[in-house]
Amino acid sequence: QQQVKQSPQSLIVQKGGISIINCAYENTAFDYFPWYQQFPGKGPALLIAIRPDVSEKKEGRFTISFNKSAKQFSLHIMDSQPGDSATYFCAASMVGYQKVTFGTGTKLQVIP
């Protein structure tokens, strides 16, 4: 049972372009939606997170858009750089529960 669905599986973007990764969730009890970045041989690291009481959150070049009625959220990476090449995971959890449910990941490659 996959509670957080993520697409695309892989993504190639030119330097300076916009990278967009989409996620959808099923469990309406989820109320915290983080995005993680993982480089090869490393553990995931928190990139940015949002709660469903806001529709958008921006931190530098990274923006989360959230659509509560559609149960969808997305990550936009503006001005993508080769150093952004990594695997990105969306995730979801519930306040009061420490368990984080991850999506299947998107491998991003930013080419010069």
Add this chain to the structure above:
Amino acid sequence: GAGVSQSPRYKVAKRGQDVALRCDPISGHVSLFWYQQALGQGPEFLTYFQNEAQLDKSGLPSDRFFAERPEGSVSTLKIQRTQQEDSAVYLCASSFDWGEQYFGPGTRLTVT
């Protein structure tokens, strides 16, 4: 220490062997988590400790998996009678109470 550390980084076990994977969380972090990450997939929750108490072990796939954190700091994940399907990266994360989870680099287990 500077971050979450895990040892060994790589482990090869013959099917049927027992293995023990160690996690050293960030000093002072109350919560500790274990995740299993299969190749090309997102991490999947295994178990969670608050100090020495194991509060959630709903993700442990079978009774061959056992985790402990006897003094509320270092944790060990033990897998008995390893099977090929146990091959994965095992990630440990820690957090200060309900805060951000910081992940270690993982232990890559290969069962032959």
